[in-house]
Amino acid sequence: MDRLYKEVAEAPGGRVSYADYMQMALYDERFGYYMREREKIGKKGDFFTNSSLAAAFGKALASFWIRLVERGGLPPAVCEWGGGDGRLALAVLEEWKKKSPHTYQKLSYTIIDQSPFHRRRQQETLRPVVEKVRQYDGIPRWLDECGPFSGIVFSNEFFDAFPVHVITKEHGVLYECFVAARGGRLVEEKAPLRNPDIIRYLDERGLALAEGQRLEVPLSMKRFWLEIGPLFRQAVMVTIDYGCTDEQLAAPARRHGSLRGYFRHQLIADPLLRPGEMDLTSHVQWDAFRLYARQAGWEEVAFVRQDRFLLAAGLLNEWAVSENAALFSAASRQNRMIRALIADDGISRFFDVFIHQKGAELSAADMWAAPEFLP
Numbered sequence: 134m135d136r137l138y139k140e141v142a143e144a145p146g147g148r149v150s151y152a153d154y155m156q157m158a159l160y161d162e163r164f165g166y167y168m169r170e171r172e173k174i175g176k177k178g179d180f181f182t183n184s185s186l187a188a189a190f191g192k193a194l195a196s197f198w199i200r201l202v203e204r205g206g207l208p209p210a211v212c213e214w215g216g217g218d219g220r221l222a223l224a225v226l227e228e229w230k231k232k233s234p235h236t237y238q239k240l241s242y243t244i245i246d247q248s249p250f251h252r253r254r255q256q257e258t259l260r261p262v263v264e265k266v267r268q269y270d271g272i273p274r275w276l277d278e279c280g281p282f283s284g285i286v287f288s289n290e291f292f293d294a295f296p297v298h299v300i301t302k303e304h305g306v307l308y309e310c311f312v313a314a315r316g317g318r319l320v321e322e323k324a325p326l327r328n329p330d331i332i333r334y335l336d337e338r339g340l341a342l343a344e345g346q347r348l349e350v351p352l353s354m355k356r357f358w359l360e361i362g363p364l365f366r367q368a369v370m371v372t373i374d375y376g377c378t379d380e381q382l383a384a385p386a387r388r389h390g391s392l393r394g395y396f397r398h399q400l401i402a403d404p405l406l407r408p409g410e411m412d413l414t415s416h417v418q419w420d421a422f423r424l425y426a427r428q429a430g431w432e433e434v435a436f437v438r439q440d441r442f443l444l445a446a447g448l449l450n451e452w453a454v455s456e457n458a459a460l461f462s463a464a465s466r467q468n469r470m471i472r473a474l475i476a477d478d479g480i481s482r483f484f485d486v487f488i489h490q491k492g493a494e495l496s497a498a499d500m501w502a503a504p505e506f507l508p
Contacts, residue, residue, distance in 0.1 A: 136164050137408045141314040148313035148322055151392070151404075152353060155296035155413050160247060164409040167248040167294075186480070189451060189470035190443075191224020194371075196502065197446040198225070198285050199233045201369055205499035208367070209240040210284030214272065215291040216244035219255035226262045241284075243267045245275055276364050283367040283492070292422070293374050293414045295357070297349035298331055299392060302342040310347075312405060319405040338421060340379070347390035348382070349415045355425050362429025367492035370431065373439060375483050376417030391416035422487065431489040434500075437507060440481035443474055447502030 137157055141149050149157075159166050201207045216222055222242060230237045242265050246252050252268050259266050269275040276282065299310040301323065308323040309331065326332065331350050335341075342348055381387060394401035396411035404413055423433060437445070452471055473479045488500075497504050 134408055137161070138314050138317070138319060141312060141319065146313075147315070148311040150309070150311055150328075151299040151349075152296035154312040154319075154408075155404075158408045159294060159296075159413055161409075166409050166412060167251075169250065169409070186470045186474055187220040187224040189448070189467055189474060191221055192228045192451045193443050193446045193448040193474075194221075194287070195225045195228035195232060196450070197371075197500070199229060199236065200500060200502070201285060201495070202236050203233065205369070205493060205495050207369060207493060208284045209236045210243075210282070211240070212243040212245065212275070212282060212284065212286050214245050214286070214288040215294075216246045216255050217251060217289075219244070219251075219258035221289065222255070222266070223258055223262065226259075226265055230262075240265060241267065243269065243275065243279075245269050245272050247271060272361055276361070281364055281366040283365070286365070286368055286370040287373075288371075289373045290414075291374065292354055292372065292417045293376070294412070295351060295353045297351050297353070297392065297415050298328070299347065299349055299390065300326060300331060300342070301347045302344055305344070307342065319408065321405065334421075338379075338424065343383070343388065346388045349390055349392055349418070351415075351418055351421060354417070354421065358422075358425035358429045362426065362431060365491050368490070369434070369493055369495065370426075370487075370489045370491075372422075372487040372489075373484055374417045374487075376419045376422070376485060379418070379420045382418065419485065419487070426489050431491045434488040434490050434495055435507075436485065436487050438481065439484035439486050440475045440477075440479070441506055441508060442486040443481065444506035445501045445503050448475065450502065 140157055140161075141147065141154070144153075157165065160168065162168055198211065202209045211225070213222060222244060226237075226240075226242060229240060242262075244252075244255055244266060246255065246268070247270055249270075252270070255266075255268065256263075269278075301308050301310060303323075307326040309326045309328060311322045311324065313320050313322045330352055334350055334352060334355065340348070377387060377391070392404050392413070392415040394404050394406065394411040394413050396407055401407065401411055419436070423436075426433070435442075448471060452468060474481055501507070
């Protein structure tokens, strides 16, 4: 807190944009949350994600990706953005080896993760398949070394952690919200909106705020798509995250924005509390995601809720029918994971899956094991 406060205090006017604050609080090498030497995912961390159900989730992903390679003609190469502790990658690789040993021989799996802590965890987790895995600390470095990528690009809760600016409308005037260092505390301050990039974003997206509405502006996501998006040759991108469409953003329940923190599995409404000690996240604006992907040369293939994606990908094929009904048997554990992933009140209700392609021509037959589950 003291170090981050000093950084903000030394900025012009003693304040920074929310985007700059998030960049420091999450990614600063000295005190950023993702750089800290501590657990972040799972029971001992701050939040659960799909990797907490890696054994079942990885089976569905592996089956889906094998279809893309064997039927869709993609090269057997996967790049995961933000690999966490590596458990999901391990589950995918072990399942791929069992289901398609001939494509597994040629398979390469790359993980991009800025966190030194996570990269070390991945190395420990992925020892059984170490010959298949390469690691990088950033996407630009990976692309600089490897050139235009062909294969499958995957991310799970990656874009929700991108820094965002924050704006609001009060008494008919648009303001940008800033994080200021005042009297030993971090506080929010507002100033009339002057940032031309934010104004341009609102204009090209056709967004008009209602009175009292608060909105995150994902300029870093836009920049990422326009800079990184063109650097792929023949690829399919599978993006899993939580987000909102423009229609959902306009709903009264969304008027206060979505930027918040997570600390020890508790939602923290004030993003200025515990800087560097908690995760910061905001909902992905899916229509913006769609727009900038298209501008970067990507074609939309599918946009579905995660449970429908998993069912269409064939997750129910993994349901274990066994005479062994023991509560803690391997079959029972796997079935409980599958149920948690596809139940109406399970984890999947929070997530959407966006699939894009570039330089590929996928058909439904190439992709889905059970298309009848799609809406």
